[in-house]
Each structure stands twice: as structure tokens, then as C-alpha cells.
Amino acid sequence: MITTVVTAPISGQKPGTSGLRKKTRVFMGRHYLENFVQSVFDVVDAAGKTFVLGGDGRYFNDRAAQVILRMAAANGASRVIVGQGALLSTPAASHLIRLNKTDGGLILSASHNPGGPDEDFGIKFNMPNGGPAPEAVTEAIFRRTMEIAEYRILEAEDVDLSRPGRSRLGGMQVDVVDPVADYAALMESLFDFAAIRALFASGFRMRMDSMCAVTGPYAKEILENRLGAAPGTVANAVPLPDFGGMHPDPNPTWAHALMAEMSGPDAPDFGAASDGDGDRNMVVGRGIYVSPSDSLAVLAANAHLAPGYRAGLKGVARSMPTSAAADRVAESLGIAQYETPTGWKFFGNLLDAGRATLCGEESFGTGSDHVREKDGLWAVLLWLNILAVRRESVAQILAAHFARFGRNYYSRHDFEAIDSARAEALFAALRAALPGLKGRSFAGLTVEAADDFAYSDPVDGSVSEGQGIRILFGKGARAVFRLSGTGTEGATLRLYLERYAAGPEGLDEDPQQALAPVIRAAHEIADIAGHTGRSAPDVVT
Ligand code: G6P
Numbered sequence: 356m357i358t359t360v361v362t363a364p365i366s367g368q369k370p371g372t373s374g375l376r377k378k379t380r381v382f383m384g385r386h387y388l389e390n391f392v393q394s395v396f397d398v399v400d401a402a403g404k405t406f407v408l409g410g411d412g413r414y415f416n417d418r419a420a421q422v423i424l425r426m427a428a429a430n431g432a433s434r435v436i437v438g439q440g441a442l443l444s445t446p447a448a449s450h451l452i453r454l455n456k457t458d459g460g461l462i463l464s465a466s467h468n469p470g471g472p473d474e475d476f477g478i479k480f481n482m483p484n485g486g487p488a489p490e491a492v493t494e495a496i497f498r499r500t501m502e503i504a505e506y507r508i509l510e511a512e513d514v515d516l517s518r519p520g521r522s523r524l525g526g527m528q529v530d531v532v533d534p535v536a537d538y539a540a541l542m543e544s545l546f547d548f549a550a551i552r553a554l555f556a557s558g559f560r561m562r563m564d565s566m567c568a569v570t571g572p573y574a575k576e577i578l579e580n581r582l583g584a585a586p587g588t589v590a591n592a593v594p595l596p597d598f599g600g601m602h603p604d605p606n607p608t609w610a611h612a613l614m615a616e617m618s619g620p621d622a623p624d625f626g627a628a629s630d631g632d633g634d635r636n637m638v639v640g641r642g643i644y645v646s647p648s649d650s651l652a653v654l655a656a657n658a659h660l661a662p663g664y665r666a667g668l669k670g671v672a673r674s675m676p677t678s679a680a681a682d683r684v685a686e687s688l689g690i691a692q693y694e695t696p697t698g699w700k701f702f703g704n705l706l707d708a709g710r711a712t713l714c715g716e717e718s719f720g721t722g723s724d725h726v727r728e729k730d731g732l733w734a735v736l737l738w739l740n741i742l743a744v745r746r747e748s749v750a751q752i753l754a755a756h757f758a759r760f761g762r763n764y765y766s767r768h769d770f771e772a773i774d775s776a777r778a779e780a781l782f783a784a785l786r787a788a789l790p791g792l793k794g795r796s797f798a799g800l801t802v803e804a805a806d807d808f809a810y811s812d813p814v815d816g817s818v819s820e821g822q823g824i825r826i827l828f829g830k831g832a833r834a835v836f837r838l839s840g841t842g843t844e845g846a847t848l849r850l851y852l853e854r855y856a857a858g859p860e861g862l863d864e865d866p867q868q869a870l871a872p873v874i875r876a877a878h879e880i881a882d883i884a885g886h887t888g889r890s891a892p893d894v895v896t
């Protein structure tokens with residue numbers, strides 16, 4: 356029985372950098388989830404369509420999945436492929452969308468934000484190519500949320516999602532699938548599992564911190580069962596609704612247990628962590644942190660060591676705030692290099708058009724054309740493949756990389772939960788100052804150029820403006836200012852800092868030391884303390 360429920364628009368259902376993200380209680384509010392989901396189904400015209408559905412297991416994931424299934428059935432969808440237990444990592448969902456040639460998918464996650472009744476929840480729609488909906492589609496969904504008057508839902512019992520199998524919900528077919536199997540097979544097709552197995556068999560030790568989020572089952576199956584890593588290699592391997600109280604964001608601040616272990620006396624050879632929905636990654640060597648920008652560059656320089664990339668890369672793409680380390684690799688490989696705005700969706704066209712093979716962002720995202728999302732475990736496996744072939748430590752690989760390409764010292768400073776109006780004022784002042792900055796000196800650095808980054812997509816010609824303020828000091832030194840598009844509380848100011856050292860001297864400094872002049876100049880230019888009342892960041896990556 357299909358019920359048509361009368362509803363009214365709820366303000367604020369505008370998808371951000373990565374889908375609609377709000378406090379869980381907001382999502383649990385009357386008609387909130389339903390309005391948004393109906394808007395998605397209206398925009399993509401769900402009738403007769405097949406969708407993938409799954410999420411990162413956070414609080415409300417299971418309930419939301421049941422609501423979406425009943426709404427999909429009521430809207431005439433013909434089939435939904437859903438992960439067992441309503442679980443799917445974001446990259447695995449992207450893969451299932453592509454593998455089954457579906458019409459898209461709904462992913463339930465607030466990514467790296469904490470989960471629980473008082474934390475965050477989110478939902479996003481991915482396209483038939485497996486990638487996040489582009490702005491034209493999210494805009495259309497948002498417009499629909501502002502005019503919605505009713506939604507359709509089937510009155511039915513919950514679908515049993517506890518085991519794989521096929522069932523019917525009204526006129527719709529529901530296929531509950533093992534969330535790991537197809538993804539693991541894809542990884543096996545890209546990487547030299549025999550070489551990685553031999554590496555582990557030789558005594559190589561690793562720690563994978565799944566942070567009580569979705570990659571636990573994937574990492575256990577792939578690393579421990581298929582690759583022979585010691586049992587217990589994967590820590591925090593059971594996805595929990597509140598992520599065990601953790602903040603599942605794989606960076607040095609939030610993955611502090613991993614950082615401590617990797618710098619301790621009995622540190623394993625290699626460490627990694629992933630986020631709530633499994634698309635982010637952090638990699639760490641024994642006593643050495645690999646910044647995401649460096650990770651992208653090392654992966655680009657060594658990808659040919661993995662079977663899936665043996666034929667070479669078509670191009671490398673990075674987001675604008677990501678360091679230029681990967682550009683140097685692309686240049687030496689003689690392949691195309693792209694600089695996009697922040698947000699994985701901007702890589703979609705480049706990947707679809709076959710212009711880029713590897714993509715990466717400073718925000719702990721790395722991926723390739725194997726799916727249309729960033730992919731945490733994929734990055735870990737590519738690193739493992741490289742380590743298995745080179746048989747050098749992470750520290751040795753990084754040192755050799757810097758010696759060859761020079762080093763882009765890099766760090767991001769976050770100022771979290773600042774008052775939105777004050778953050779806006781900081782940006783307004785900075786934008787107003789832009790035209791006059793060239794030639795002026797701050798903390799001993801002279802501004803060579805300054806702009807507000809705009810991107811015109813080389814594939815579809817679309818233009819995205821206002822994507823971050825860049826202050827270029829010359830010789831590869833720069834500061835970038837951006838407001839986070841993923842937070843749910845106040846505003847987060849991100850300050851991205853970079854300085855290039857060509858070597859051979861000066862390749863081994865502490866990044867915060869090496870960047871000190873850029874940090875001082877950035878504070879002076881934007882008057883961060885004056886505007887926000889903060890002089891020190893909350894998070895340093
Ligand atoms: C999400 C997106 C990434 C993006 C990041 C930026 O994780 O998937 O592509 O880099 O958000 O987050 P921010 O908080 O800086 O807007």
C-alpha cells in the first residue's frame with residue numbers, strides 16, 4: 356500500500372561539498388529525510404530505475420535505509436541493491452553503481468564527522484558513473500526541496516538486511532549483497548596480491564586503524580584474510596553506530612592512537628587509517644608521517660609498479676589547496692596535470708574523459724579511475740604494492756622522492772567552529788585587499804600574485820568561482836585560505852601552507868619550522884587573530 360504524505364518544504368536542505376549533512380536529530384525530525392529523498396527521486400525520476408543503497412553504519416543508518424527502500428518502492432524504482440546490514444563504504448558503493456550499470460545510488464554518511472544521536476548524519480546521491488552528483492543536479496534537488504508538497508512511501512515491514520539474498524518490496528526487487536566481495540575482487544584485479552602476501556610473509560608488520568567505522572570488514576577480509584597480515588592487524592575493526600566515540604577522521608590529530616604507535620618503540624613498518632565511510636586515508640611509516648600531498652606524489656611516481664597501472668598514467672589531478680608535489684611528478688612523466696577546486700566531484704569529468712588516472716586532495720583523499728570516489732583502502736593497497744616491490748621503508752621511499760623532485764613542505768591549519776559572521780568578515784576583508792597585495796611584503800615574503808581561485812572544467816566548460824584565496828609568494832611558497840564546506844557547526848577556516856625546497860640541502864626540516872615565514876605572513880595578511888580571536892589552530896595536518 357502506497358501512502359502519499361502531505362509535507363511542506365524544510366529550509367536548509369542544500370547539499371554542501373559532499374551531500375546533505377546535518378545533526379542526526381535534524382535528520383530524524385518529522386519529514387526531514389523523506390523530503391530530501393523524495394526530492395532526489397523527483398529529480399532523477401525514480402520510476403523504473405535501479406539504485407545502490409548503503410552507508411557507513413553510523414547511528415540512524417539502519418532506520419534511514421528502511422525508509423529509503425520503502426520510498427524507492429513507492430516511487431516505482433524497479434530494483435535496489437543494498438549492502439548487508441545497510442553497510443557500504445563510499446568507494447564500494449561507487450563500484451557497485453558502476454559494476455551493475457545502475458542509475459545511481461544513495462550513500463548514507465557524514466564521512467569523517469562523528470556519529471551518534473547528538474552528532475552528524477548525511478546523505479548523498481551518486482550518479483550512474485559512480486561519482487557524486489554534480490552541482491547542476493544537487494542544485495535541482497535543493498530547488499525541489501523548496502517546493503515539495505508530498506512524498507510517497509510504501510507501508511510495509513522492514514526488509515531483512517541481515518543476510519544476502521533477493522526479496523520483493525511492493526513492486527520492487529531488493530538485492531541484499533555482501534558489501535565486501537565485489538570491492539575485494541576489484542582490488543585484487545588492480546594490485547599484485549602475491550607480492551604483498553610475500554611481503555607480509557617476510558615479517559612485514561602493519562597497523563590499520565579502521566576507527567570503528569566502515570572499513571573494518573573490508574580491511575579484515577583484504578589485509579588479514581587475503582593478504583596474510585597478522586590477525587589483529589586491523590584495529591577498531593567493528594563498525595559501531597557512534598564509532599566507539601571516536602572522531603573517524605584519519606589525520607594526526609584524530610588518529611592519535613595510530614600516530615603514537617607508529618612513533619613508539621615497537622612501531623610496525625607501516626600504518627594507515629581511514630574515515631567513517633572509507634574514502635579517506637592517512638598513511639604513516641615507522642616514525643614518519645606522510646602528508647596527503649606527498650602521498651599523492653609518491654603514488655603517482657610509483658603507480659606503474661602495480662599491475663592495474665602498469666601501462667602508465669594518463670594524467671594526475673589534484674585540488675588547488677593540495678601541494679604541487681604531484682605536478683612535479685606529472686611533469687617528469689610527461690603527462691597532463693590538473694588543478695581543480697576542492698571536492699572530489701570535480702575529478703569526475705577528468706576521470707570519465709580519460710584525462711586523469713590518479714587524483715588526490717590534501718584532505719586525505721586519494722583515488723583513481725577504478726571508481727568515481729576517493730578510496731582509502733585502495734591508497735593503502737597501492738602503498739603496500741609499492742613497498743612490496745621496492746622493499747624499502749616508507750622513510751627511504753620519501754627521502755628518495757624528495758631527493759629526486761625536491762620537497763613541497765606542506766601543512767594545513769584549521770580554525771574550527773568560529774562564528775560564521777566573523778569568518779565571513781575575514782573573507783570579505785581578504786577579498787577586498789586582493790587587488791592591492793601584489794608587491795607588498797609580509798613577514799619577509801613578497802606577494803607575487805593573489806587571486807580567488809576559479810576553475811573552468813576542460814571537459815564541459817563549466818566555471819566554478821570563489822574556490823579559495825591564493826596568495827603566491829614565488830618560488831613555490833604560498834598560503835591559501837578557504838572555508839570548509841563540510842562542517843555542521845559555525846565556520847571552519849582552513850589555512851593551507853606550502854613552501855618548495857629544491858634540495859639537495861634543506862630537505863629534512865620539520866614542516867612547521869620550514870613553513871614558519873609563510874605562516875607568519877598568512878596571519879598578517881588575513882589578520883586571523885583580529886577577526887576570529889584565535890591565534891593557534893585547532894587541527895594541524
Ligand atoms: C569532502 C570531499 C572532499 C573534499 C573535502 C573538503 O571530504 O569529499 O573531496 O576535499 O570534503 O572538505 P572541507 O571541509 O575542506 O570543505
Ligand code: ZN
Pocket residue numbers: 445465466467630631632633634635
Ligand atoms: Zn569520507
